[in-house]
Amino acid sequence: MSTLVKPGTRYKSTVCDTEVIVVKPPAAAVDLRCGGHPVIEVGAEAPAGLTLDPAFSAGTPLGKRFADPESGLELLCTKAGAGSLSIGDVPLPLKDAKPLPSSD
Amino acid sequence: MHLGMLLEMAADGLADRVALGPRVGGLSFAELAHQARRVGAALQTLPGDRVGLIDLNSPAVPLTLFGSAIAGKPFVPINYRLADEQLRAIVTRTAPATVVVGAGVAERLGDIDGIHLVTRDELLAIAADTEAKEADGWGGDPEDIAVLLFTSGTTGEPKAAVLRHRNLTEYVISTVEFAGSAEDEVAIVSVPPYHIAGVSASCSSTYSGRRVVQLESFEPRAWVDLVRAESVTHAMVVPTMLGRILDVIEADGQGLPSLRSISYGGGPMPLPVIERAVTALPHVGFVNAYGLTETSSTIAVLGPDDHQAAIGSDDPEVRARLGSVGKPLPSLEVTIRDPGGQEVPTGEHGEIWVRGGQVSGEYLGIGRIENDGWFPTRDEGHLDSGGYLYVHGRLDDVIVRGGENMSPGEIEAVLITHPAVEEAAVVGIPHRDWGEQVVAAVVTSGEVTEDELRGHVRAQLRSSRTPEHIQFRSELPFNENGKLLRRVLRTELEQAFSS
Known part of the structure; x- marks a missing residue:
């Protein structure tokens, strides 16, 4: 993923159903992967023959936010899938969010 | 991000949960998304670049909000309480548009160039038609305009605030956890559709997975009855609503046992009212939310713990x-x-x-x-x-008296603490020596003289902030959302006290 991605850009896994949307773009280019393989933009054609890497198969739950403390990248999962997110080989952690009192 | 995606995520993750209406027979999130996509497909082919709505609360409101988003057209909810002439002026500014109208609105509008009308019932029929085409709910540019909201114009000509998809979705995803509501949570929506709180209620409830029940428009007895009948857990009210709700439950002694949270905002809440509410509803968590139309709703919150x-x-x-x-x-x-x-x-x-x-x-x-x-x-x-x-x-509204700036709010907050004062408003009117002078209008529930009230203010604030004149009235001029019409009041007090 280049540093030029805009908030709102959508990516999908090449080996499972996972889809994410960029909430905050990274400060420097990052190698965002899902299920062990680089993600592609939604709408792009997935390369054939890839399989889910068991080391990255914990799953990505719908609606969870992820944040990479190093690059500042923040993602939201918009479709759940069997693969898990990573930057290179480093798993991408969930963003800590303290719930706010409901105001609507 | 895009409003359509919020709904698609809810439809995907919470498909069978009830989204809108009664627990039995209400629309599920999956059905809500199907219906919004049908409305979206229809709005794509209907004339105009925008989609207006002039109606009370009904399922047509969230369906038109999300349907417009899916169609890629801004949603423009308009105040149905405006006088006919003002209403026509604002609708004219919205053209070219398709406008969803409730009962009696078409007659008030007459023919306006570039305006195509669809009734609420026609829109709901499109939504429910399982044969109708469905548009794709996932696409859309986050930079597109999601909602245009006309400001209330209490200080001048109404302006149309622009809220883009990224503004509203940023608000939702940074304040609400996806599917974070428990399955038994129910929110009552009684604020009108043209208020930012009405827009944010639809968005936040959808994303959090909270069922919504709607009241066509606010009326305290009907509000209390619906909260009891549907075991409502969450509510948002403006200050004038809360006092009237308390009147009802204090009179009938039945309480509101299902209610867990009341958020209030949209204007300053008098301290005596919130203290009364905390006493009458000890099991309810109170949330004070401050925000503006231009900030996609809430920007600060005082939570139950605070x-x-x-x-x-x-x-x-x-x-x-x-x-x-x-x-x-x-x-x-x-x-x-x-x-x-x-x-x-x-x-x-x-x-x-x-x-x-x-x-x-x-x-x-x-x-x-x-x-x-x-x-x-x-x-x-x-x-x-x-x-x-x-x-x-x-x-x-700041009053400048002899070069000293003072906020009406500070003086009003002191007046309202007097046990005989129910409502208070302070404005500045022209004065030949001071530039402006401080005058007040109060609604009282007991015996009190002007001198006593002036003494009450002087004891807590400096004498320059003590109202020169106090008018006793049976009511203050508020708009329908409980916003004080200061311009109207200032004109009236100027006529009464000008020197």
């Missing part, structure tokens, strides 16, 4: 926080600045400025105020040492 801490504290600074709007949301920045735009020290009064993804600060035909992303709210306020934000009122 309310408890303030009520139970001996520390005057902590106690005073019941009159604050709490802390700014962690996803945005708030500063207090002087008229030159320089930040003032903690505790000093100034203009509230805010920056963050949910802040639009943009008006149709006027553009965005560019200050490195900062939006000057025109609200006067201050931050205390704990980071709590206090709002003192609109800067345009």
Whole structure:
């Protein structure tokens, strides 16, 4: 993923159903992967023959936010899938969010 | 992100949960998404670049909000309570558009160039037609305009605030956890569809997975009955609503046992009302939310824990926080600045400025105020040492008496603490020596003289802030959302007391 991605850009896994949307773009280019393989933009054609890497198969739950403390990248999962997110080989952690009192 | 995606995520993750209406027979999130996609497909082919709505609350409101988003057209909910002439003027400014109308509205509008009308029933029939085409709900550009909201125009010609998809979705995803609501949670929506709180209620409830029941328009007895009948857990009210709700439940003694949370906002809440509410509803968590149309709703919240801490504290600074709007949301920045735009020290009064993804600060035909992303709210306020934000009122309402600036809100807050005073409003009217003089209007429930009230203010504030004249009235002029019509009041008090 280049540093030029805009908030709102959508990516999908090449080996499972996972889809994410960029909430905050990274400060420097990052190698965002899902299920062990680089993600592609939604709408792009997935390369054939890839399989889910068991080391990255914990799953990505719908609606969870992820944040990479190093690059500042923040993602939201918009479709759940069997693969898990990573930057290179480093798993991408969930963003800590303290719930706010409901105001609507 | 895009509003259509919020709904698609809910339809995907919470398909069978009831989204809208009664627990039995209500629309599920999956059905709501199907219906919104049908409305979206229809709106794509209907004439106009925008989609207006002039109606009370009904399922057509969220369906038109999400349907417009899916169709890629701005949603423009318009105040049905406007006088016919004003209503026609605003609809004319919305053209070219398709406008969804409730009963009796078409007759009031007549023929307007570039305006195509669809009735609420026609829209609901399209939504429910399982044969109708469905548009794709996932696409859409986050930069597109999601909603145009006309400001209430209490201080001038109404302006159309521009809220883009990224503003509203930033607000939702930074304040609400996806599917974070328990399955038994139910929100009652009684604010009108043209109020920002109506828009944010649809968005937040969808994303959190909370069922919504609607009241066509607010009426205290009907509100209490619906809360009891549907075991409502969450409610949002403006200050005038809360007092009237308390009147009903104090009279019938039945309470509101299902209710867990009441958030209030949309204007200053008199301390006596919130203290009365905390006593009458001890099991309810109270949330004070402060926000503006231009900031996609809430920017600061005083939560239930803050309310408890303030009520139970001996520390005057902590106690005073019941009159604050709490802390700014962690996803945005708030500063207090002087008229030159320089930040003032903690505790000093100034203009509230805010920056963050949910802040639009943009008006149709006027553009965005560019200050490195900062939006000057025109609200006067201050931050205390704990980071709590206090709002003192609109800067345009500040009274300048003999070179001294004073906020009406500060004087009103003192007047309202007198046991005989129910409502109070303070304005400045021209004075030949002082430039302006302070005058007040009060609604009282007991015997009290003008001199007693003046003494009450003088004892707590300096004498320059003591009203020169106080008018006793049976009511104050409010608009339907409980917003004081200061211009109207100022004109009336000027006629009564001008010197």
